Amino acid sequence: MNRAVDPRDLAMDGDGLAKGEVLLEVKNVSLRFGGVKAITDISFDIRKGEIRAIIGPNGAGKTSMLNVINGFYTPQEGTITFRGEERKKIAPYQAAASGIARTFQNVALFKGMTTLDNIMAGRTLAMHRNFLWQLLYFGPALNEEIANRRKVEEIIDFLEIQHIRKVPVGRLPYGLQKRVELGRALAAQPSLLLLDEPMAGMNLEEKEDMSRFILDVNSQFGTTIALIEHDMGVVMDISDRVVVLDYGRKIGDGTPDEVKANQDVIDAYLGVSHQDEGEG
Amino acid sequence: MFYREAGQFKTTYAADQQVFPILQDRIGVAVILFIAIAVVPFVANDFFMSAIAIPFLILALATIGLNVLTGYAGQLSLGTGGFMGVGAYACYKLATIFPDVPIVAHILLSGIFAAAAGVVFGLPSLRIKGLYLAVTTLAAQFFFEWCFIRIPWLYNYNASGAIEVPGLTLLGVTVTGPAAGSIPRYYVVLAIVILLTVLVKNLLRGRIGRQWMMIRDMDIAAELMGVRPLYAKLSAFAVSSYLCGVAGAMFVFFYLGAAEPSAFSITLSFQVLFMAILGGLGSLVGCFFGAAFIWILPILLRAGPPMIGIPIAAETATHVTSMIIGALIVAFLILEPHGLARLWQIGKEKLRVWPFPYA
Amino acid sequence: MLYQIFVDPFAQMVSMPDFLIQVIWEGFVAGILYALIALGFVLIFKASGVFNFAQGIMVVFAGLTLVGLHEAGVPAFLALILAIGVMALLAIAVERFVMRPLVNQPEIILLMSTIGMTYFLIGFGEFVFGGEPKQMITEELGLPTGSSAFEIGEQGLVILQHIDIAAAVIAIIMVASLALFFNKTRIGRALRAVADDHQAAQSVGISLNQIWAIVWFAAGIVALATGIMWGARSDVSFALEIVALKALPVLILGGFTSIPGAIVGGLIIGIGEKIGEIYWGPLVGGGIESWLAYMIALVFLLFRPQGLFGERIIERV
Ligand SMILES: Nc1ncnc2c1ncn2[C@@H]1O[C@H](COP(=O)(O)OP(=O)(O)OP(=O)(O)O)[C@@H](O)[C@H]1O
Ligand SMILES: [Mg+2]
Numbered sequence: 036m037n038r039a040v041d042p043r044d045l046a047m048d049g050d051g052l053a054k055g056e057v058l059l060e061v062k063n064v065s066l067r068f069g070g071v072k073a074i075t076d077i078s079f080d081i082r083k084g085e086i087r088a089i090i091g092p093n094g095a096g097k098t099s100m101l102n103v104i105n106g107f108y109t110p111q112e113g114t115i116t117f118r119g120e121e122r123k124k125i126a127p128y129q130a131a132a133s134g135i136a137r138t139f140q141n142v143a144l145f146k147g148m149t150t151l152d153n154i155m156a157g158r159t160l161a162m163h164r165n166f167l168w169q170l171l172y173f174g175p176a177l178n179e180e181i182a183n184r185r186k187v188e189e190i191i192d193f194l195e196i197q198h199i200r201k202v203p204v205g206r207l208p209y210g211l212q213k214r215v216e217l218g219r220a221l222a223a224q225p226s227l228l229l230l231d232e233p234m235a236g237m238n239l240e241e242k243e244d245m246s247r248f249i250l251d252v253n254s255q256f257g258t259t260i261a262l263i264e265h266d267m268g269v270v271m272d273i274s275d276r277v278v279v280l281d282y283g284r285k286i287g288d289g290t291p292d293e294v295k296a297n298q299d300v301i302d303a304y305l306g307v308s309h310q311d312e313g314e315g
Numbered sequence: 316m317f318y319r320e321a322g323q324f325k326t327t328y329a330a331d332q333q334v335f336p337i338l339q340d341r342i343g344v345a346v347i348l349f350i351a352i353a354v355v356p357f358v359a360n361d362f363f364m365s366a367i368a369i370p371f372l373i374l375a376l377a378t379i380g381l382n383v384l385t386g387y388a389g390q391l392s393l394g395t396g397g398f399m400g401v402g403a404y405a406c407y408k409l410a411t412i413f414p415d416v417p418i419v420a421h422i423l424l425s426g427i428f429a430a431a432a433g434v435v436f437g438l439p440s441l442r443i444k445g446l447y448l449a450v451t452t453l454a455a456q457f458f459f460e461w462c463f464i465r466i467p468w469l470y471n472y473n474a475s476g477a478i479e480v481p482g483l484t485l486l487g488v489t490v491t492g493p494a495a496g497s498i499p500r501y502y503v504v505l506a507i508v509i510l511l512t513v514l515v516k517n518l519l520r521g522r523i524g525r526q527w528m529m530i531r532d533m534d535i536a537a538e539l540m541g542v543r544p545l546y547a548k549l550s551a552f553a554v555s556s557y558l559c560g561v562a563g564a565m566f567v568f569f570y571l572g573a574a575e576p577s578a579f580s581i582t583l584s585f586q587v588l589f590m591a592i593l594g595g596l597g598s599l600v601g602c603f604f605g606a607a608f609i610w611i612l613p614i615l616l617r618a619g620p621p622m623i624g625i626p627i628a629a630e631t632a633t634h635v636t637s638m639i640i641g642a643l644i645v646a647f648l649i650l651e652p653h654g655l656a657r658l659w660q661i662g663k664e665k666l667r668v669w670p671f672p673y674a
Numbered sequence: 675m676l677y678q679i680f681v682d683p684f685a686q687m688v689s690m691p692d693f694l695i696q697v698i699w700e701g702f703v704a705g706i707l708y709a710l711i712a713l714g715f716v717l718i719f720k721a722s723g724v725f726n727f728a729q730g731i732m733v734v735f736a737g738l739t740l741v742g743l744h745e746a747g748v749p750a751f752l753a754l755i756l757a758i759g760v761m762a763l764l765a766i767a768v769e770r771f772v773m774r775p776l777v778n779q780p781e782i783i784l785l786m787s788t789i790g791m792t793y794f795l796i797g798f799g800e801f802v803f804g805g806e807p808k809q810m811i812t813e814e815l816g817l818p819t820g821s822s823a824f825e826i827g828e829q830g831l832v833i834l835q836h837i838d839i840a841a842a843v844i845a846i847i848m849v850a851s852l853a854l855f856f857n858k859t860r861i862g863r864a865l866r867a868v869a870d871d872h873q874a875a876q877s878v879g880i881s882l883n884q885i886w887a888i889v890w891f892a893a894g895i896v897a898l899a900t901g902i903m904w905g906a907r908s909d910v911s912f913a914l915e916i917v918a919l920k921a922l923p924v925l926i927l928g929g930f931t932s933i934p935g936a937i938v939g940g941l942i943i944g945i946g947e948k949i950g951e952i953y954w955g956p957l958v959g960g961g962i963e964s965w966l967a968y969m970i971a972l973v974f975l976l977f978r979p980q981g982l983f984g985e986r987i988i989e990r991v
Contacts, residue, residue: 169522
């Protein structure tokens with residue numbers, strides 16, 4: 036079943052935006068948990084086709100930011116505009132339907148399911164056949180299943196994980212789990228892909244592989260990516276623009292070089308014992 | 316030596332997505348079906364058919380029902396007995412009100428009432444999880460038990476308070492009531508169980524089954540992938556209760572013949588739960604293993620020791636059964652949480668590499 | 675109909691206040707017993723996150739052991755001490771053979787394992803003590819019997835069973851001593867630490883396994899006390915096992931980790947279901963006591979999933 040992947044096949048559904056236009060805009064967002072201010076008045080944007088890194092020390096509010104973007108948390112203040120639609124509150128499944136997919140800091144795979152089923156799970160929104168057809172597993176339902184299976188196999192080929200296709204993901208080593216999780220997100224053919232520390236806990240070689248996959252996804256499928264990562268080398272290498280958070284506030288925003296030169300950013304990073312492994 | 320998949324290459328995704336991709340498995344299933352259809356009824360005696368084969372099949376179906384909810388969708392239920400009761404009483408009322416409609420139609424319809432009940436009591440699952448949900452299913456259990464006792468309309472105002480199955484025919488053969496022979500009853504039950512098992516298998520390997528498992532394994536991630544928890548959970552409740560309801564209806568119409576409310580008590584809920592756990596949560600074949608094991612063990616314990624000359628009081632046998640099953644539940648949870656189904660799979664894998672110890 | 679539901683019961687309550695007080699008292703005592711069972715749950719849940727379905731059967735088992743030993747000719751107080759010893763053995767066995775091998779398993783697996791334990795104990799208990807209900811040795815243990823009547827108003831009369839009063843007193847002593855134990859002793863503080871942080875407990879120099887055995891033992895003692903009080907009101911029988919499940923709605927109200935919650939929840943359920951049964955039950959044929967508690971909990975869950983005393987937790991990913 037080895038086949039070169041045709042990029043057109045996996046590209047996200049057209050969202051009508053040209054490269055460089057604003058895809059997502061975060062405006063004055065604040066989020067609190069009881070007394071804890073996770074995010075305070077943050078604004079930034081993500082443009083079509085770019086790799087946008089979000090960095091900051093542990094507890095800076097990066098994961099919370101992603102959770103706000105895909106509707107898992109509802110911010111107390113501020114709005115999110117995605118593909119021109121402004122919203123304040125959105126259910127996670129609606130965010131998914133509008134074209135946002137993500138991976139998680141602590142791998143959140145479906146542990147009891149195989150690699151194949153996990154990636155098929157990513158195609159949930161592409162499958163519509165109703166209950167009765169599903170009961171019969173025949174005709175349209177079977178065709179739909181097979182068409183989606185084909186897409187999933189392309190992703191499996193792309194990520195080079197053919198050999199673990201039928202292995203329950205709970206038994207896979209951590210690095211592979213992260214890769215399967217990326218596959219699951221890609222399966223949704225999102226227009227915005229959120230990656231929460233995709234390289235945490237990986238060795239150098241695995242990191243290089245993962246960086247390559249991220250760059251390939253971006254260039255071949257045209258997927259816009261928001262990336263949280265602690266490894267500065269990787270961030271500076273692969274991202275187009277970087278936004279820096281600290282204690283829930285934005286302290287820097289710009290190209291990697293601009294950010295590197297920003298005094299606030301330097302202070303924040305010197306003041307904090309910075310962990311490479313992420314976790315936190 | 317003979318159980319090998321070597322040489323069996325899948326050239327299409329359709330072939331790879333079959334229920335039994337390995338040829339030997341397909342042959343095995345065909346043989347089992349053949350035995351169930353064409354051999355068992357002709358060699359087994361009436362006791363075996365009435366007291367073992369029929370209740371085993373019915374309880375296996377109930378176990379599949381519970382497994383859909385607990386094993387696949389991850390929502391613990393202690394109300395199986397109650398939902399089975401809803402099916403049984405619905406079927407009884409349907410058969411009373413429309414005596415001319417074929418009984419099989421009533422049986423299949425009665426599950427819909429149970430499904431509706433399941434959806435109502437499943438609603439809280441949208442806000443609460445895990446252990447809390449167990450309490451709402453207990454509410455269903457006790458509430459339905461109460462209905463079966465306190466609402467005389469449900470049992471046609473019988474003085475006994477029990478429902479008694481009328482003698483109904485199907486294609487000219489009596490299949491229910493005291494006059495029905497065990498073989499016709501067996502065939503009706505077998506047909507319904509096979510039909511529903513196939514349909515459930517189809518659900519499980521498609522989109523809907525996958526959504527249930529997504530909710531079970533990581534509900535947050537599932538929602539972020541576009542699963543709507545409302546539909547996923549309620550559909551699991553509906554399908555699960557449907558199967559339990561059908562099983563409950565068959566339990567009365569083809570096995571018990573008459574039932575008091577206590578037939579659907581929490582004891583039954585636990586019995587089915589144990590079948591699901593021992594058989595293997597999240598496995599369809601496991602349901603059959605678990606049902607067989609838990610149904611047959613007490614019969615063996617009662618009949619076995621006297622046969623080899625050890626007298627054992629019926630009560631003692633019951634107590635020992637209860638101890639053994641309790642201990643086995645704990646042992647399986649510790650040693651093999653995937654139950655008998657997993658042991659079966661391991662056995663098959665051993666067979667695949669036989670006569671070599673490793674592949 | 676509406677009148678019967680919304681007006682009539684209240685009119686009855688007002689016109690016969692002594693009867694209302696009697697009903698509330700009955701509910702109060704039942705509630706205390708629910709609360710005691712719930713307390714056993716909470717102890718174990720707090721320290722190990724295990725939802726102990728077997729607490730109800732532990733009550734029955736403890737009661738039967740006590741009565742059974744007495745029947746076998748052991749003097750009452752010695753039987754009591756031996757019963758405590760049996761509960762200690764049970765705690766050690768549970769820790770060694772169930773909890774330790776299942777450490778870190780998902781909570782649903784742990785719950786199911788305690789359901790398995792329940793069945794084992796039912797079989798074992800019936801095997802050893804027989805299935806028939808037994809009379810509690812109330813007098814032999816020096817617990818009061820008899821009752822006192824109090825006049826209320828003109829001609830009202832409220833009757834209080836002495837054993838019920840004793841139950842209330844013992845429950846209060848029990849809760850107070852548990853509170854002291856948790857707050858003032860080294861082991862108690864370690865237990866609380868375990869609930870928050872396993873490492874912290876180890877730094878106190880007590881192993882997790884010991885702690886689990888201790889909480890199961892504590893829950894066993896609570897079970898024995900519950901078994902005695904309950905047995906004194908009715909009989910000691912396996913039917914109690916089902917009644918004991920009412921501790922679950924109690925916990926839902928009170929929250930799974932709160933001792934005051936268990937008490938308040940127990941009283942709300944106990945009083946609520948008695949009043950419901952007496953004043954509204956007849957409208958639907960009676961017997962609603964069997965499910966009312968669960969329905970109260972179910973409705974409550976829809977509005978306040980975290981319980982009366984719990985804090986709302988926002989899940990993380
Ligand atoms: N569900 C929650 N409930 C309470 N507090 C929360 C919750 N989620 C996040 N927080 C708090 O919000 C703050 C920001 O957390 P967040 O996880 O967004 O940080 P982060 O930048 O992703 O850190 P890390 O690099 O460690 O992943 C932290 O103080 C955290 O404790
Ligand atoms: Mg984070």
